[in-house]
Amino acid sequence: MDDLDRRVIDLFAAEPRIGVLEASRRLGVARGTVQARLDKLEAGGVVTGWGPDLSPAALGYPVTAFLTLEIRQDTESGGGHDPVGAHLAAIPEVLEAHTTTGAGDLLVRVVARSNTDLQRVIDLVLADPAIVRSSTVIALATQVSYRVLPLAGVAE
Numbered sequence: 001m002d003d004l005d006r007r008v009i010d011l012f013a014a015e016p017r018i019g020v021l022e023a024s025r026r027l028g029v030a031r032g033t034v035q036a037r038l039d040k041l042e043a044g045g046v047v048t049g050w051g052p053d054l055s056p057a058a059l060g061y062p063v064t065a066f067l068t069l070e071i072r073q074d075t076e077s078g079g080g081h082d083p084v085g086a087h088l089a090a091i092p093e094v095l096e097a098h099t100t101t102g103a104g105d106l107l108v109r110v111v112a113r114s115n116t117d118l119q120r121v122i123d124l125v126l127a128d129p130a131i132v133r134s135s136t137v138i139a140l141a142t143q144v145s146y147r148v149l150p151l152a153g154v155a156e
Contacts, residue, residue: 001046001152004029008037009047009152016050046152061093061111063118063138067125068104070133079130081105087128093121104135 001009004027011023020038024031041047056064072079081099088094088108097108108125112118118138126134 056111063112067108069106072130
C-alpha cells in the first residue's frame with residue numbers, strides 16, 4: 001500500500017457513502033485512478049466490505065460477553081472445531097468465534113438483551129454436546145472498539 005491507497009481508505013472510512021467522482025475531486029486524482037485503487041484493494045482482500053456497521057446496543061443488545069469454550073476434539077463423536085463453529089453460526093447473538101490457544105479451544109463474543117437474557121444465549125451455545133466446559137466474562141465497558149483502520153497507516 002502506498003500513500004494514495006491510505007488516503008483512499010481514510011476517505012472512504014470517514015465517509016463511506018461518498019461517490020468515486022467526489023472522492024477523486026477531494027483526493028486530486030482522476031476518477032479512474034480512485035476506482036482502480038478501490039478495485040485493487042478489494043481484489044487484494046484489504047477492503048472486505050462496504051456494508052453499514054451496526055451497533056448491537058442500538059439494536060437492543062447492550063450486553064456483550066465473551067465465552068471460552070472447551071470442546072471434544074474427536075470428530076467421530078460430533079466434536080471438533082468445524083461442527084461447533086457451524087452450531088455457533090446458527091445463533092444470531094454470536095457475533096464471532098475464534099479458535100484459540102491456551103486454556104480454551106474457542107473464544108466467542110456474544111450479545112444479549114440483558115444479563116438475564118445472557119443466560120438464554122449461553123444455554124443456546126451450550127446445547128451442542130461437543131462443548132464440554134465453558135466460562136463467561138461480561139464486558140463492562142469498551143475501551144477500544146474493534147478497529148483495523150490504524151493498521152493501514154502503519155508504514156511498511
